[in-house]
Amino acid sequence: MGDKSDILVVIAHPDDEVFASGTICLCAEKGFRIALVCATDGEGGSRDLLPSKPDVPLGVIRRQELMLSAHILGASEVCFLRQPDSARPDAEGEGSWDRPNLISTLGNIIRQHNPELILAHGPQGGYGHPAHRLLYRCVAAAAQAVSFDGSIFSFCGKVDGAFFSWHFDQPSDVLVDARIFLPRRAASLSYHQTQVAYFVQPRFPRSVRKLASALFGFAFSFTVAGRKRVPIATPTRFFGKFPTEGLVLQKAPDPGRAHFFREHYLNDHRVQINR
Numbered sequence: 001m002g003d004k005s006d007i008l009v010v011i012a013h014p015d016d017e018v019f020a021s022g023t024i025c026l027c028a029e030k031g032f033r034i035a036l037v038c039a040t041d042g043e044g045g046s047r048d049l050l051p052s053k054p055d056v057p058l059g060v061i062r063r064q065e066l067m068l069s070a071h072i073l074g075a076s077e078v079c080f081l082r083q084p085d086s087a088r089p090d091a092e093g094e095g096s097w098d099r100p101n102l103i104s105t106l107g108n109i110i111r112q113h114n115p116e117l118i119l120a121h122g123p124q125g126g127y128g129h130p131a132h133r134l135l136y137r138c139v140a141a142a143a144q145a146v147s148f149d150g151s152i153f154s155f156c157g158k159v160d161g162a163f164f165s166w167h168f169d170q171p172s173d174v175l176v177d178a179r180i181f182l183p184r185r186a187a188s189l190s191y192h193q194t195q196v197a198y199f200v201q202p203r204f205p206r207s208v209r210k211l212a213s214a215l216f217g218f219a220f221s222f223t224v225a226g227r228k229r230v231p232i233a234t235p236t237r238f239f240g241k242f243p244t245e246g247l248v249l250q251k252a253p254d255p256g257r258a259h260f261f262r263e264h265y266l267n268d269h270r271v272q273i274n275r
Contacts, residue, residue, distance in 0.1 A: 189238065
């Protein structure tokens with residue numbers, strides 16, 4: 001990796017950057033150099049949109065998808081740490097992550113870049129994903145091992161009344177209004193062609209049950225239960241329903257220093273700082 005980045009974005013899988021895409025755009029707009037570190041190649045993801053016998057391994061395709069997404073968002077560098085993409089990376093045996101090696105590698109990256117901000121998954125993984133939870137613990141351990149003195153924020157913080165936020169796990173300390181970056185956010189998600197079905201749903205429900213669910217969603221979209229059932233259909237519509245990103249302060253800088261967003265975005269109307 002390069003010698004210095006102002007911000008490290010550390011994610012478990014290609015496409016996890018989607019949840020912080022507005023924040024990445026915001027920081028790139030201000031000229032911060034951003035490096036994106038991905039623990040896996042994503043080879044355990046869905047193959048539904050690939051040919052039945054693809055000539056190229058899924059992990060290779062997903063690495064390329066992430067590099068394209070990172071470029072459109074404004075990240076200058078992408079690094080893959082090649083941990084296995086398994087359902088239980090925190091278990092023992094096949095498919096588990098080499099945690100000591102991962103912590104050591106992350107520590108070396110943090111020491112090399114000495115960023116002002118690390119942006120990563122939270123302690124509960126945002127919505128409970130085991131790999132997200134494990135990566136947070138590894139990032140925290142690596143930061144402690146190298147005496148990192150900057151800010152650590154997690155993405156997927158709760159946003160009151162927002163679509164998709166109902167299963168995020170922690171109240172947000174910073175809210176980023178990402179509406180101005182909608183085209184770039186939608187483009188970044190569109191590059192993840194192998195996985196985009198996880199984020200968007202068919203506009204026209206294909207069964208009576210899904211039709212009823214969609215009708216309920218449209219009728220009761222002012223409630224959490226309703227918003228869960230509104231069909232999305234396109235990346236643009238997905239981010240139209242997800243205009244604000246919530247960030248949670250996991251580690252403040254050394255005493256006497258303001259955290260990253262308070263230092264750089266205190267007077268930016270797009271950033272609401274609660275702590």
